[in-house]
Amino acid sequence: MANVRVERTEEGGFRATNARGAEVSIGGGDQEGVFTPVELLLAAVGGCNIVTVEPLTAKRGHRLVRLAMTVESEKIEPNKLGSVTVTYDVELPSEEAGEVFEAVAHRVHEKYCTVSRSLQDGTEVRLELP
CATH class of the missing domain: 2.20.25 (N-terminal domain of TfIIb)
Known part of the structure; x- marks a missing residue:
């Protein structure tokens, strides 16, 4: 837990x-x-993706020269975010590394990032009061 x-x-x-x-x-x-709480949510999305992409790419023999990302969203209502966009900023050591990175990043986004998947699936948030 x-x-x-x-x-x-x-x-x-x-x-x-x-x-x-x-x-x-x-x-x-x-x-x-x-x-802010919203920035922490965006950091959680980015952090989950990047800490998963990095070792999986390196494990396949392609350590990226630079690996960073920007995660952004806009409020569509006073208390609700619209879609979240993750934009990678990478420097690739080779063309082959680019192909591996793209495949890994897509897989992480679709299957392995707990935070992104939870947001996409609409995880319930419960309130417990004393």
Whole structure:
């Protein structure tokens, strides 16, 4: 089971912490040095894809010179995002590496990225109150 704890800090901001002790600051779009909840969602999509694409491409003998991506979406309603677009920025060591990368990226997007698949399938979010 995956879980994070999100809590208000003494300074009035918010922090998410995982069981391994990693932390990320959360706040509004007007605050410096923090992620908004929407940015964290987009980072989760990108992170899930990239940490899966990297080892699978390298395992096939093609370590990419540069591997980055941009993940973006626009709000289509005040409290709802439209489609999420993942755009890779890669530098390929060879033409063959490009073919391998494309095949892997498509497979990861369609089958292996838990975050993207959960969003696409409309995973239920339940609320439990004390």
